[in-house]
Amino acid sequence: xxxxxxxxAEIYSSDSKVKKNQFILIEDQIIKKIDSMAKIDQIKDYDHxxxxxxxxxxxxxxxxxxxxxxTMMRGYADDMPLDRWLQDKIWPFESKINSDDIYWxxxxxxxxxxxxxxxxxxxxxxxxDRVADLVEKSGLRACLAEGLxxxxxxxxxxxxxxxxxxxxxxxxxxxxxxxxxxxxxxxCGKDYLQKIKRAAQEHDLGVHIHLSESKKEVNDFLNKYQxxxxxxxxxxxxxxxxxxxxxxxxxxxxxxEILKKNNIQVAHNPISNGKLANGIAPISDYLKNNINVSxxxxxxxxxxxxxxxxxxxxxxYLQKIKYEDPTAMDTQTILExxxxxxxxxxxxDNLALIKPGYKADLQLIDIKKDSFFYPHHNNLSNLFYAAxxxxxxxxxxxxxxxxxxxxxxxxxKEKIYYEAEKxxxxxxxxxx
Amino acid sequence: xxxxxxxxAEIYSSDSKVKKNQFILIEDQIIKKIDSMAKIDQIKDYDHxxxxxxxxxxxxxxxxxxxxxxTMMRGYADDMPLDRWLQDKIWPFESKINSDDIYWxxxxxxxxxxxxxxxxxxxxxxxxDRVADLVEKSGLRACLAEGLxxxxxxxxxxxxxxxxxxxxxxxxxxxxxxxxxxxxxxxCGKDYLQKIKRAAQEHDLGVHIHLSESKKEVNDFLNKYQxxxxxxxxxxxxxxxxxxxxxxxxxxxxxxEILKKNNIQVAHNPISNGKLANGIAPISDYLKNNINVSxxxxxxxxxxxxxxxxxxxxxxYLQKIKYEDPTAMDTQTILExxxxxxxxxxxxDNLALIKPGYKADLQLIDIKKDSFFYPHHNNLSNLFYAAxxxxxxxxxxxxxxxxxxxxxxxxxKEKIYYEAEKxxxxxxxxxx
Numbered sequence: 001x002x003x004x005x006x007x008x009a010e011i012y013s014s015d016s017k018v019k020k021n022q023f024i025l026i027e028d029q030i031i032k033k034i035d036s037m038a039k040i041d042q043i044k045d046y047d048h049x050x051x052x053x054x055x056x057x058x059x060x061x062x063x064x065x066x067x068x069x070x071t072m073m074r075g076y077a078d079d080m081p082l083d084r085w086l087q088d089k090i091w092p093f094e095s096k097i098n099s100d101d102i103y104w105x106x107x108x109x110x111x112x113x114x115x116x117x118x119x120x121x122x123x124x125x126x127x128x129d130r131v132a133d134l135v136e137k138s139g140l141r142a143c144l145a146e147g148l149x150x151x152x153x154x155x156x157x158x159x160x161x162x163x164x165x166x167x168x169x170x171x172x173x174x175x176x177x178x179x180x181x182x183x184x185x186x187x188c189g190k191d192y193l194q195k196i197k198r199a200a201q202e203h204d205l206g207v208h209i210h211l212s213e214s215k216k217e218v219n220d221f222l223n224k225y226q227x228x229x230x231x232x233x234x235x236x237x238x239x240x241x242x243x244x245x246x247x248x249x250x251x252x253x254x255x256x257e258i259l260k261k262n263n264i265q266v267a268h269n270p271i272s273n274g275k276l277a278n279g280i281a282p283i284s285d286y287l288k289n290n291i292n293v294s295x296x297x298x299x300x301x302x303x304x305x306x307x308x309x310x311x312x313x314x315x316x317y318l319q320k321i322k323y324e325d326p327t328a329m330d331t332q333t334i335l336e337x338x339x340x341x342x343x344x345x346x347x348x349d350n351l352a353l354i355k356p357g358y359k360a361d362l363q364l365i366d367i368k369k370d371s372f373f374y375p376h377h378n379n380l381s382n383l384f385y386a387a388x389x390x391x392x393x394x395x396x397x398x399x400x401x402x403x404x405x406x407x408x409x410x411x412x413k414e415k416i417y418y419e420a421e422k423x424x425x426x427x428x429x430x431x432x
Numbered sequence: 433x434x435x436x437x438x439x440x441a442e443i444y445s446s447d448s449k450v451k452k453n454q455f456i457l458i459e460d461q462i463i464k465k466i467d468s469m470a471k472i473d474q475i476k477d478y479d480h481x482x483x484x485x486x487x488x489x490x491x492x493x494x495x496x497x498x499x500x501x502x503t504m505m506r507g508y509a510d511d512m513p514l515d516r517w518l519q520d521k522i523w524p525f526e527s528k529i530n531s532d533d534i535y536w537x538x539x540x541x542x543x544x545x546x547x548x549x550x551x552x553x554x555x556x557x558x559x560x561d562r563v564a565d566l567v568e569k570s571g572l573r574a575c576l577a578e579g580l581x582x583x584x585x586x587x588x589x590x591x592x593x594x595x596x597x598x599x600x601x602x603x604x605x606x607x608x609x610x611x612x613x614x615x616x617x618x619x620c621g622k623d624y625l626q627k628i629k630r631a632a633q634e635h636d637l638g639v640h641i642h643l644s645e646s647k648k649e650v651n652d653f654l655n656k657y658q659x660x661x662x663x664x665x666x667x668x669x670x671x672x673x674x675x676x677x678x679x680x681x682x683x684x685x686x687x688x689e690i691l692k693k694n695n696i697q698v699a700h701n702p703i704s705n706g707k708l709a710n711g712i713a714p715i716s717d718y719l720k721n722n723i724n725v726s727x728x729x730x731x732x733x734x735x736x737x738x739x740x741x742x743x744x745x746x747x748x749y750l751q752k753i754k755y756e757d758p759t760a761m762d763t764q765t766i767l768e769x770x771x772x773x774x775x776x777x778x779x780x781d782n783l784a785l786i787k788p789g790y791k792a793d794l795q796l797i798d799i800k801k802d803s804f805f806y807p808h809h810n811n812l813s814n815l816f817y818a819a820x821x822x823x824x825x826x827x828x829x830x831x832x833x834x835x836x837x838x839x840x841x842x843x844x845k846e847k848i849y850y851e852a853e854k855x856x857x858x859x860x861x862x863x864x
Contacts, residue, residue: 072807073809074804074806074807074809074813074814074818075807075808075809075810075811075813075814075817075818076809076810078762078763078810078813078817079748079758079759079760079761079762079763080758080759081757081758081759082758085758108803108806108807111803112803112804115803215756271745271749273753274749274750274752274753275749275752275758275817276752276758277752277753277755277756277757277758277760279753279756280753300818303817303818304813304814304817304818305804305817305818307804307820310742310745313703313742314746314749316511317703317706317707317746318706318753320706320707320708320709321705321706321709321711321712321750323709324647324709324711325709326511326512326513326514326517326707326708326709327511327512327513328511328709329511330510330511331510331511368849371540371543371544371547371845371849372506372544372737372739374503374506374540374849374852374853375504375506375507375508375540375852375853375856375857376507376853376857377505377506377507377508377856377857377860378507378508378510379507381506381507381510381736382506382507382736385507385510385707385735385736385737386506386507386732386735386736386737388739388820388821388822389820390820390822413803417800417803417806420806420807421806421807421808424807424809425807425808425809428809
């Protein structure tokens with residue numbers, strides 16, 4: 001399958017300056033050629049033509065930390081103290097979810113991700129075989145991992161998670177990759193974490209974990225072990241693997257050096273850290289130290305959506321607030337952390353640049369339809385600081401169009417709305 | 433003109449609990465009747481029918497601090513140190529703007545405001561007679577004031593501003609109100625401020641001013657006068673008038689009591705305070721002290737849009753961060769600060785509640801179209817924490833439909849896009 005995208009107003013890719021008036025030729029799963037429209041006549045052979053007049057092209061966004069099935073908890077619990085939020089709302093709800101609920105809750109989240117320009121995501125939850133079915137069906141790219149909480153999952157959960165990671169890796173034409181995912185150092189004991197670490201090393205799997213999310217977590221470790229969670233994990237060489245660490249909001253002295261030394265991949269969740277009042281992560285310090293930072297939305301229950309453009313603006317403005325510096329995190333940096341840094345975080349090669357030889361995961365954004373794109377001084381600024389996801393017109397993943405002119409090509413929206421709504425409201429009724 | 437809105441899924445108004453399955457009858461400029469759909473048969477006489485099936489109704493949002501014409505500077509200057517942002521970008525651009533530019537730049541902003549559910553705004557800028565023409569034409573409600581910077585405007589500017597305030601008050605079927613607007617205590621001297629204060633008292637006009645926006649402003653006052661800007665103004669009784677004070681980010685001890693004692697109307701600009709790295713205003717403390725807080729977007733050049741839903745989420749999550757408390761600013765509080773508190777800030781009666789006898793300024797929001805409204809556990813949470821402005825379907829101001837099913841009824845979008853773009857790019861070329 002060859003797709004020709006012509007008349008592209010501008011291409012943004014973090015490896016190069018903006019290119020104007022271009023075409024892109026996609027062949028099967030790969031970006032084959034990018035050139036000026038002056039040379040379009042060279043391209044005679046293609047199966048599908050997209051006219052990108054008045055549109056810009058960017059790599060698809062990569063959401064590196066989420067729990068997509070939790071989309072079914074949107075609006076179910078807000079503005080609550082963390083302990084009541086978890087104990088009275090989130091945990092009781094989760095205790096009643098079955099694998100079909102996870103399927104439909106995830107499907108609802110995938111609609112939102114596609115419609116807001118996300119082409120790949122890293123998910124940590126349960127019944128990941130059902131999530132994998134949806135990744136297969138939707139056409140998205142994903143890094144999937146069964147979440148492990150020792151007291152709930154134990155040896156059986158570990159075996160299931162490892163089995164999933166080994167069996168599902170590289171499925172769906174290579175769009176699925178897998179990791180192991182111990183929930184956090186405070187929900188998994190040292191022995192359990194070491195077992196996970198050894199399995200990850202043996203099978204060359206990455207590890208996805210929550211780390212230093214709240215002050216309480218850090219203080220609990222300081223009280224119990226006289227060291228931070230970061231130091232605690234480092235002391236038994238947990239970081240020897242490829243580590244995707246979500247949050248990393250609260251650091252103790254020496255922690256940053258540990259993250260840097262171990263090439264930890266930080267998944268920053270600015271909106272979740274806001275909703276749950278955890279604070280603002282020291283992202284500018286990470287970036288200055290060449291620690292790779294990407295962005296996650298976290299689950300919808302702590303956000304309340306999966307919109308990477310909202311994260312982009314929030315991330316930038318929160319860094320400006322934290323460092324009292326309006327130059328903190330500019331649009332070029334945002335582009336990197338939403339795209340190429342996400343690919344690095346998920347350990348995926350040849351992804352997230354608009355470049356020949358790279359995977360064809362990209363989005364077309366309409367810059368003439370909506371008032372928030374006018375005037376056109378700087379389309380990247382307009383996209384990250386002014387626009388809404390509704391300007392995302394067309395989404396291509398692995399060389400396949402999964403949304404065109406805002407019409408979803410792989411998912412049945414009405415059916416998913418119906419099932420996710422029905423199941424979610426039924427569960428909440430059981431709890432009340 | 434009588435408009436009947438039937439089948440409303442839910443009505444949100446900060447004076448009452450959510451009402452389900454309702455109709456609203458609007459007669460001329462006023463909400464005449466609200467009742468259950470069971471009683472719709474009583475209503476035989478109407479000119480226009482709106483079916484609000486799958487829609488919720490809220491009062492229109494009130495943006496209490498903006499400079500709408502600056503929409504023409506969107507994306508023109510971002511991520512820069514404040515002094516270079518002003519001296520190299522904003523001021524040179526503003527020095528080249530004429531009143532036609534202001535007209536078209538403002539028109540561009542009005543499109544965005546209507547499309548995101550804003551029905552009233554408080555504007556401080558130049559050539560306000562041209563802005564008033566657009567308020568008249570667009571059907572929006574606005575509180576307008578000529579901004580005064582002493583060194584630029586002097587006596588002549590003061591005369592013009594007062595003349596405008598007296599002549600334009602209550603124009604456009606009463607949709608226009610006016611204030612006097614000295615820019616800030618650091619750009620207007622004490623004598624000039626006292627002259628403005630006396631004129632405001634004499635003519636019963638409110639005063640719109642920037643106050644305690646940056647640390648630098650406060651520190652400069654402490655160095656020069658050994659008191660904060662708030663204390664400085666209070667010491668010559670500047671606050672005797674109805675005062676709309678934008679920002680109020682940085683307080684010195686005693687300032688909060690002065691704001692409270694003088695019933696200062698705080699216009700909170702969370703996103704602008706983020707972009708310009710000014711910090712997070714102590715809004716929770718204001719609310720605890722019964723200081724009236726409303727929300728402004730500020731100008732687009734320091735935002736970069738006019739979307740009150742973005743402000744809502746940012747405001748709530750920033751307060752949670754500042755106070756390390758996830759219960760800080762819940763959805764009911766957000767509803768108040770976006771609606772009724774805005775009416776109070778602008779000194780407008782019978783506005784911003786969905787209540788018989790109140791002005792018919794309201795919006796219909798589609799809760800079934802977009803994935804981010806699913807599932808429907810809590811539509812107010814979904815609106816403020818998950819939705820995008822694209823869900824706003826219909827906007828009514830003063831009993832007149834100005835957008836219906838997302839079609840603008842009063843403004844020519846294509847013409848405005850064309851003019852605003854052309855003028856804005858031409859100005860930026862002159863500067864380079």
